Amino acid sequence: MLTPKRLLLPEGSDARLHRAMVAHAAAHLRHSAPARPARPLGPMGIALASAIEDARVEQLLCRDFPGVRRWFVDALAPPPDASDLGFAAFIARMDRLLMLPAWQDDNHWVNKARRLFDATVARAGLEDYAAFRAIASILANDLGQMRVRLDPQHCAVPAPWRDDNSYLWDFGAAQTPPDDTIALQASGAWPPPPAEATGDGSGPSPAGGAELELGRYRYPEWERQQERLRPGWCTVIEKMPAWQGLSSMREQRAANDERLTPPALPRARHLERTRRLRRQWEGDDVDLNAAIEALVDRRLRLRPDPRLFMRSGKVLRATSMLVLLDLSESVNHPGPGQTCSLLDIEKQAALLLAASNARNSADRLAIHGFSSNTRNEVYYYRLLEFGKPLQANERAMIGALRGRYSTRIGAALRHASAHLRTEPAGQRALLLVTDGAPSDIDVHDPQYLIEDARMAVAEARAAGVRTGCIAVDSAADACMRRIFGWHNYCAVHDARSLPARLARMHARLVCQGNGGA
Incomplete structure (x- = not known):
């Protein structure tokens, strides 16, 4: 256990391990800033950021004192079983790959970690802490998409010479034990993050039966190599979020949202032709x-x-607009420099757009959301129906949303288009809000779901549904351009601007439908 005043070593360890422990502590004291605020990060973000920081400071120490590398190499634990897909096994394999340049691993996530680490060293150098913190965010997002679970109470640091990294983080007074009660535990358990770090959408999923299932629907999926549709390949499961029995804190937030006066958002221009x-x-x-x-x-x-x-x-033709929110696991995490998750910003943007549309427009607005757990479980949530006012129940359902699983965009787009085709005669538009490229754990070809989503967009347009997308990820430009075309998507570099961007894209689609430029 490393603190600013002392280093506590466990009894019974051999001299080689003690030597590596002391060297690791010296690396942190020389190159790490202590007590960084942990509040913006969830448990997995803290764990990944700590592991990357451990590797960074050890590389710096080995650069200054080349003989120290042998101390760390001698203390390495045997490699974990390749069949172990737990969080600790992934971190252990990453540690080995970063410590031993000649070591090879067949796991794509582990190889991506080394590729990102080496690229950051070449581009920014080992001294740039922020660049390596960004790596941790990317890798944590990938583990979330892969459905890797982390138990903060029992997560053990796999490298035996490393401490529990409490030196690096400030968890607040409630979580930081007094200095005289600190003891090194063999498990190296992570301290629990504050409740505010996870937000509303990052907790465990509701217990079985808490969400009401509304129906199941089968849709095809595009097989890009054979260039054909696989009939009935995906199952979309419509559900109602489990919003009953929310805590008093959440009810208070809903009441505050109801009293919130939306800012001046861009309004759709209905051009009469x-x-x-x-x-x-x-x-x-x-x-x-x-x-x-x-x-x-x-x-x-x-x-x-x-x-x-x-x-x-x-004649003024009303527009039926469906806003489709990405509710995958990755939206639970805050972006770089953010203090709240993308899911919280999505909720705020959807509520503001619905309130603004109800006061200033005759358009029919619906808000739906989706996530996926393989092709057999594409979950679809109808949060606000066409033509219904935004009332307390709808606010509660949107407030209770939780980010889970992955992002199978094609199946969700097909189901959303089916809802739009039942709308009265007029203009129909579909707007997707996502944080990146489509992905799911049963698909390993990165282009497969991109091509399927592109075909789903083409099918929607052939049925008279205009489509657009807002991607809260500048790295997704090429992917979204491939799916939606050059003029039907926009990338949001700062998630805080999402509410205004969502309103502008809504106005743009409505304007196009009424003959605007």
Whole structure:
């Protein structure tokens, strides 16, 4: 256990291990800033950031004192079993790969960790802490997508010479034990993060049966190598979020949201274009279709419709807009420099857009969300239905959302398009809000789900549904451009600007549907 004043070593360890422990502590004292705030990070983010920081300071110490490397190498534990896909095994394999440049590993996540680490060393050098902190965020997001679980109370640091990294973090007064009660535990358990670090959406999923299942639907999926649709390949499960029985804190937040006055958001411009209005009581020309139907009705001895004319006029066509939110595990984590998760910002943006639309527009707005757990379980949540006002129940459901699982965009887009096709005649638009490229744990080809999502967008457009996307990840530019085209997506570099960007994209799609540029 390393503290600013003392280093506590366990009894019974051999001299080689003690030597490596002292060297590791010296590396932290020389190159790590102590007591960084842990509040923005969840448990997995803290664990990954600590492991990357351990590797960084050890590399710096080995650079200054090359003979120290042998101390760490001698203390390395045997490599874990390749079949072990637990969090500790991933960290142990990453530690070995970063310590031994000649070591090879067949796991894609472990190899990605070394590739990112080496690229950051070449680009920014070992002294740039922020660059390596960004690596930890990427790797933690990948583990979340891979469904790797972390128990903060029982997570052990796999390298036997490393401490529990409490020196690196400030968990707040409630979580930091007094100095005289600190003792080194053989497990090296991580201290629990503060409750505020995880936010509303990063806790465990509701107990079985807490979410009401509304129905199951089968959809095809595009096989890019064979260039064909696999019929009935994906199962979309509609569910209602478990919002009943929320805590008093969450109810208070919902009440505060209800009193919140939305800022001035961009409004959709409904352009009235001159059109030929058919089946009119009077006009300057005969509507041939109406006249033919009137003749048929007379032959059948039915009363014909007397509206036989057409004239020029202006018609305002309402738009049915469906906003589809990405609810995968990765949205639970805050972005670089952020203090709240992307999920919290998505909720705020959706609520503000719904409130603004209800006051300032006649458009029909729906808010849905999705996540996926392989092709057999694509979860779909109907949070706000078309034409319904934003009331307490809808606010509670949106507030209770939890980010889980992965991002199978194609199946969700097909189901959302099916909902839009049941809307009354008029313009129909679908807007996806996501934090990156599509992915799922049963797909290993990175292009497979991208091509499937591209085909789902093409199918929606062929059915008269305009599509757009907001990607809260600048690295997803090429992927989203491939799926939605050059002019139908935008990348948000700062998640805090998502509410305004969402309102602008909504206005843009509505404007296009009414003849705007």
